[in-house]
Amino acid sequence: MNIPFNKPYLTGKETHYIYQAVNSGKLSGNGMFTKKCQQFFQEKYGFRKCLLTTSCTDALEMAAMLLDIQPGDEVIMPSYTFVSTANAFVLRGARIVFADSSADNPNLNADRLEELITPRTKAIVPVHYAGIACDMDKIMALADKYGLFVVEDAAQAIDSYYKGRPLGGIGHLAAFSFHETKNIIAGEGGMLVVNDPRFEKRAEIIWEKGTNRTAFFRGEVDKYGWVDVGSSFLPSEVVAAFLYAQLEHLEQIQEKRCQLWKHYELALSPLAAAGKLRLPHIPEFATNNAHMFYVVCHSPAEQEALIAYLKERGVLAVFHYLSLHKSPFYTEKHDGRILPWSDFYSERLVRLPLYYELADDHLSTISREILSFFSTSDRI
Structure with missing residues (x-):
């Protein structure tokens, strides 16, 4: 007998949709399947704007860029989390202030967060461990009180809720993972959720290598160019096609x-x-x-x-x-x-x-x- 820790599940439609993507003539990101996946999350969970990424790590890095994290800024997050949660902000020069877990589960202890806040604190990053919600009312109340941003690390939290609200839809920004160990997979893959309208336009620009290319294809500008910092965060249509087959099930x-x-x-x-x-x-x-x-x-x-x-x-x-x-x-x-x-x-x-x-x-x-x-x- 050999029972592995994880085995990726295939619904049966993955290769069919990948075939469609290959034959569509567009394999790069932001094509038909990318849009289908993003629309799925926006319609099912009411997320304001969704952008597929090559990983949850990339989504977190986009969040750090959108918040304009600078050297010396402090970001509060649990110590009991994956390194990507911290790396995304360390790359921007942030000082990480680690919060302890709760006694009853590995999520951060929201009752002990306020004592960690200083004039340099810029964001709180709650991690919904095992898809179980942190106490978001307490976290959002602190964010409002001190003028902080909240980035939900919802890597494990697809289709999970806090008091009837979908995780990933409460903070200013959120990041999901579609790694092969998650409930819904794409091999590798992730998604940035933008709930705060202040970040919508810039998120698209950062997502498209610092250009306003997405706005150009919508006909909002007559040409596109380099307008901000950014990187290549888009997954290919092959990844999006695989993911869409999963989302249907x-x-x-x-x-x-x-x-x-x-x-x-x-x-x-x-x-x-x-x-x-x-x-x-x-x-x-x-x-x-x-x-x-x-x-x-x-x-x-x-x-x-x-x-x-x-x-x-x-x-x-x-x-x-x-x-x-x-x-x-x-x-x-x-x-x-x-x-x-x-x-x-x-x-x-x-x-x-x-x-x-x-x-x-x-x-x-x-x-x-x-x-x-x-x-x-x-x-x-």
Whole structure:
């Protein structure tokens, strides 16, 4: 038996749409499939403006450019996140102020954000870990109070909601990922969401290498040229065509992933009830898009042992982020604050396989092996 951590799911339409894109005569970005994908998100979730990018990293970098991040500006974000969240702003010269996670889930602790704000703070970047919403009312209230911008890192948060509002549609800007490990995939790929009209026109210019090319093709200018900074952030039509095939099956994919997630929850809840491990916590204000199922062990040694135990039995389970404030690159730049909950999840969280084609018998096997591991209390 060999159960991988992830397996990309194909709906069956991907190659058909790629064939259409190839035969359309336009393979570069911002063609028919790019527009279809962007329109899908704008219509389904009410996002003001969407721009496909080659990755979520690129979308975050565009956000940093749109906010005109300058050397010395401070940007608050969780330490428990992927390096791209920080890199996008570090590239513009920002100083990253890392926030600790919450006690009940890996999202940043919104109740401790205000103490991190200084006159140099320019933005807050909440990361919706595992597709579970941060407390956006508290975050947006602080942004309003201090005149800050909010960029939602919604890489894992497609089709997830906060008090009925879609994640990615609350902050001034947002970034999504369509990496092959996400619910909806394009191999690589991402999207910038622009919710604040102040950024709409400039976002298109930055997206198109600093030119007003998009406005030219709409007939708004008689020629286009270099008008601002920018880069080549557009994905090709091949990527967009693949993505559109996935978007057409969004509800089907989400329904299946939620079934798998609930199977894990039901099977492992006796361990949680017995205090053997912790399961994901979903706040009342949040929905669950079944991006990830994880368990939280009692110690770093138990985390390591569980991963090794499952690997020996053909199940690839993995840990997740290492706290960025302790990273080799940033440790000397960090202000020295101890972030115990970020380190807690780094040292104890284990992600389990979760993908569309995960078979019922494999799902049962994984759950059974975890139950077996924790059946002996003195294993570690």
